[in-house]
Amino acid sequence: MMMYTINAWLKSVRLWNVIGLSFAAAIIRFSYFGNEIGWFFMVPVACIAAGGAVINDYFDIKEDRIRKPERASIGRVIKRRVAMMSHWVLTGMGLVGAVVISIQIDNMSPFIIASVAAFLIFLYSIWLKKKVVVGKLALAAIVTLLVPFALYDVLMDVKDERYVVMCLMIFSIVFVRQISKELEYFDVDKDSGIRTMPVVFGETRSWMVIYVMEVVIVAIVWSALSVISELQPKIIFSLTQYPFEIFFHITLLATIYFSVRKKAPALSSWLKLMLATGVIWLAVGS
Numbered sequence: 001m002m003m004y005t006i007n008a009w010l011k012s013v014r015l016w017n018v019i020g021l022s023f024a025a026a027i028i029r030f031s032y033f034g035n036e037i038g039w040f041f042m043v044p045v046a047c048i049a050a051g052g053a054v055i056n057d058y059f060d061i062k063e064d065r066i067r068k069p070e071r072a073s074i075g076r077v078i079k080r081r082v083a084m085m086s087h088w089v090l091t092g093m094g095l096v097g098a099v100v101i102s103i104q105i106d107n108m109s110p111f112i113i114a115s116v117a118a119f120l121i122f123l124y125s126i127w128l129k130k131k132v133v134v135g136k137l138a139l140a141a142i143v144t145l146l147v148p149f150a151l152y153d154v155l156m157d158v159k160d161e162r163y164v165v166m167c168l169m170i171f172s173i174v175f176v177r178q179i180s181k182e183l184e185y186f187d188v189d190k191d192s193g194i195r196t197m198p199v200v201f202g203e204t205r206s207w208m209v210i211y212v213m214e215v216v217i218v219a220i221v222w223s224a225l226s227v228i229s230e231l232q233p234k235i236i237f238s239l240t241q242y243p244f245e246i247f248f249h250i251t252l253l254a255t256i257y258f259s260v261r262k263k264a265p266a267l268s269s270w271l272k273l274m275l276a277t278g279v280i281w282l283a284v285g286s
Contacts, residue, residue: 008073012057012083013050013090021146022046024279028150028166031283041101044114045149047094052121052142055087059125066192067185091118101152110152117145132200140174165224166282170275172220176213177271179206183264210259210267221252224282244281251277 022042029037057064057074064072074083098114120128120142128135147167182189182196183206189196198206251274258267 005077008077009082009086011071012054012073012078013086014053015050017053018046018049020276021049021143024276025146025150027280027283028147028163032151032154040097041110041150041152043097044094044101044110045146047090047097048114048118048121051087051090051094051118052125054083054090055122055125056129058083058087059129063192063194066194067188091122094118105153107153110149113145113149113152117142117149130195132195132197136175136178136197139178140171143174144171146170161227162224162282165220165227166279168220169217169224169278169282172213172217173271173275173278176210176217177268177275179210179213180259180264180268180271183207183262184268186264207259207262214256214259217252221249228282244277244284248274248277248281 022045025045026037026039026042029041054074057072058080061072061075064074074080095111095114095118098111101110102108120138124135124138124142128138131138144167147163147170151163179197183198183203186196186198186203188194190199197209251270254270255267255274258270
């Protein structure tokens with residue numbers, strides 16, 4: 001029983017997502033500093049992301065029991081007070097870690113960025129999520145904060161346009177993925193009276209938004225190719241850049257294919273893969 005509860009808790013904190021975000025932050029930082037990246041900065045990223053996942057599930061109990069009852073563990077396997085305490089403990093640990101980093105570098109940027117992320121996550125969970133469009137924009141912004149936090153001590157000095165392109169790419173992909181996830185549960189949400197973009201504006205218009213955003217993503221990729229081509233003389237990891245570049249374009253084509261076919265579950269999965277591959281591609285192309 002104990003192991004079952006622990007497993008449910010690890011699912012609630014989205015363990016693999018947390019590991020993925022931490023790894024992404026490390027890759028971004030490594031792309032700027034090389035071997036001297038300072039691993040402690042991953043603690044705030046991991047803790048705040050995990051705490052955010054728990055509080056999101058806490059306020060999503062009704063929706064989760066309708067959409068994916070097999071995964072809705074809070075209130076059943078995990079007590080509600082345990083979930084809430086997990087959020088505050090994990091978020092607190094993340095903020096303390098950010099304070100430690102801020103003191104070490106004599107710069108409050110890490111703590112400010114971490115505080116903004118933690119506040120937005122909580123606000124998203126209790127309120128912004130219910131806003132059909134604003135909620136998705138807020139979540140995309142939260143994930144995008146990963147880039148400035150990973151470069152917390154050089155943010156004001158970064159001149160490389162690659163990081164601007166990376167922010168735009170992360171924001172756009174996360175935004176599109178949120179719409180695709182809502183399209184996946186359209187029938188369930190409509191029958192249950194859950195307000196989502198497809199329910200409010202209709203499936204056709206929601207797919208149109210995705211198509212428009214995919215055009216935007218293609219434009220961002222074009223810009224990324226231009227930026228990386230200018231950095232070619234500086235590339236250290238040339239042998240590792242091209243496989244990721246090729247794989248990223250494969251994921252991009254796959255997302256376009258599944259969006260045209262209106263296959264929301266497959267689109268959501270490929271967008272997640274495209275996000276991970278895009279960050280690594282832009283990071284190693286330095």
